[in-house]
Amino acid sequence: xxxxxxxxxxxxxxxxxxxxxxxxxxxxxxxxxxxxxxxxxxxxxxxxxxxxxxxxxxxxxxxxxxxxxxxxxxxxxxxxxxxxxxxxxxxxxxxxxxxxxxxxxxxxxxxxxxxxxxxxxxxxxxxxxxxxxxxxxxxxxxxxxxxxxxxxxxxxxxxxxxxxxxxxxxxxxxxxxxxxxxxxxxxxxxxxxxxxxxxxxxxxxxxxxxxxxxxxxxxxxxxxxxxxxxxxxxxxxxxxxxxxxxxxxxxxxxxxxxxxxxxxxxxxxxxxxxxxxxxxxxxxxxxxxxxxxxxxxxxxxxxxxxxxxxxxxxxxxxxxxxxxxxxxxxxxxxxxxxxxxxxxxxxxxxxx
Numbered sequence: 001x002x003x004x005x006x007x008x009x010x011x012x013x014x015x016x017x018x019x020x021x022x023x024x025x026x027x028x029x030x031x032x033x034x035x036x037x038x039x040x041x042x043x044x045x046x047x048x049x050x051x052x053x054x055x056x057x058x059x060x061x062x063x064x065x066x067x068x069x070x071x072x073x074x075x076x077x078x079x080x081x082x083x084x085x086x087x088x089x090x091x092x093x094x095x096x097x098x099x100x101x102x103x104x105x106x107x108x109x110x111x112x113x114x115x116x117x118x119x120x121x122x123x124x125x126x127x128x129x130x131x132x133x134x135x136x137x138x139x140x141x142x143x144x145x146x147x148x149x150x151x152x153x154x155x156x157x158x159x160x161x162x163x164x165x166x167x168x169x170x171x172x173x174x175x176x177x178x179x180x181x182x183x184x185x186x187x188x189x190x191x192x193x194x195x196x197x198x199x200x201x202x203x204x205x206x207x208x209x210x211x212x213x214x215x216x217x218x219x220x221x222x223x224x225x226x227x228x229x230x231x232x233x234x235x236x237x238x239x240x241x242x243x244x245x246x247x248x249x250x251x252x253x254x255x256x257x258x259x260x261x262x263x264x265x266x267x268x269x270x271x272x273x274x275x276x277x278x279x280x281x282x283x284x285x286x287x288x289x290x291x292x293x294x295x296x297x298x299x300x301x302x303x304x305x306x307x308x309x310x311x312x313x314x315x316x317x318x319x320x321x322x323x324x325x326x327x328x329x330x331x332x333x334x335x336x337x338x339x340x341x342x343x344x345x346x347x348x349x350x351x352x
Contacts, residue, residue, distance in 0.1 A: 042203025088168030109151035121171025180292025246291030249280030
């Protein structure tokens with residue numbers, strides 16, 4: 001049995017490429033083309049198995065850098081920076097190819113009733129978790145910021161390609177959706193380049209393209225990371241092809257202050273990081289941008305409401321895995337027959 005482990009940097013998810021050692025098709029490589037770069041605040045890795053498609057790595061990273069220049073707040077001068085700087089002042093013209101990302105963020109903010117809120121930036125900017133200036137802000141600062149967190153105060157004009165934040169001090173933060181958006185864009189680029197088997201790993205936002213090169217119609221085996229163990233330790237696996245797998249968890253980016261752990265996922269209603277017994281939420285979907293936003297939305301809703309929310313999306317071929325701090329795993333209906341528990345993990349199926 002051959003296995004290749006690929007660590008996911010941001011959320012420490014895990015991909016396992018496994019299968020019996022059979023002769024691979026002539027168009028696929030035993031040793032794939034791989035390239036790593038630190039972009040968008042995380043390590044991004046592209047792995048291509050198609051013979052003769054090494055140049056596609058360059059094209060894929062060109063797309064990553066393009067979106068990074070427009071959607072990352074820490075760079076300075078990005079489209080988001082310009083929108084935030086003009087909050088309460090005037091609408092900002094945005095590039096035509098950037099407008100669909102704003103529309104997606106607005107859609108999921110509305111669809112989740114604010115569980116995913118594109119205007120969370122006033123809060124995340126206070127905490128700075130994951131950055132050198134991370135701190136626990138004063139309650140007075142959080143109280144002042146909360147009225148500025150409301151997706152309804154974001155005005156998008158798709159006809160003129162403008163975005164406007166109606167209150168001064170509002171801030172967009174696309175940390176919960178931008179990587180999913182760019183993962184989908186990279187997949188489009190690779191397909192145009194003729195790539196049929198690849199892994200796109202953007203620090204926790206993973207897309208598996210095509211089927212595993214180990215055999216015809218063989219699925220990739222995707223391992224779900226144990227939130228309490230070393231990277232590369234799975235609690236179970238699911239077989240997937242042509243899917244996106246996105247995990248939001250409590251175990252990668254966090255701040256320890258006075259013995260208390262503050263994670264990087266924020267409740268838009270309180271302005272504080274979540275503390276709801278969830279250790280991670282993994283979304284399996286066709287599009288990574290959907291998984292990115294929904295993993296945050298489901299985390300906000302908590303276990304019971306989150307499961308109900310995600311089960312309602314079964315018709316859209318979107319599934320979820322919830323792992324709790326007390327080592328229980330809860331699955332949406334579409335994964336109950338697919339998920340294989342690791343008997344040695346110490347985790348068990350959860351029931352209400």
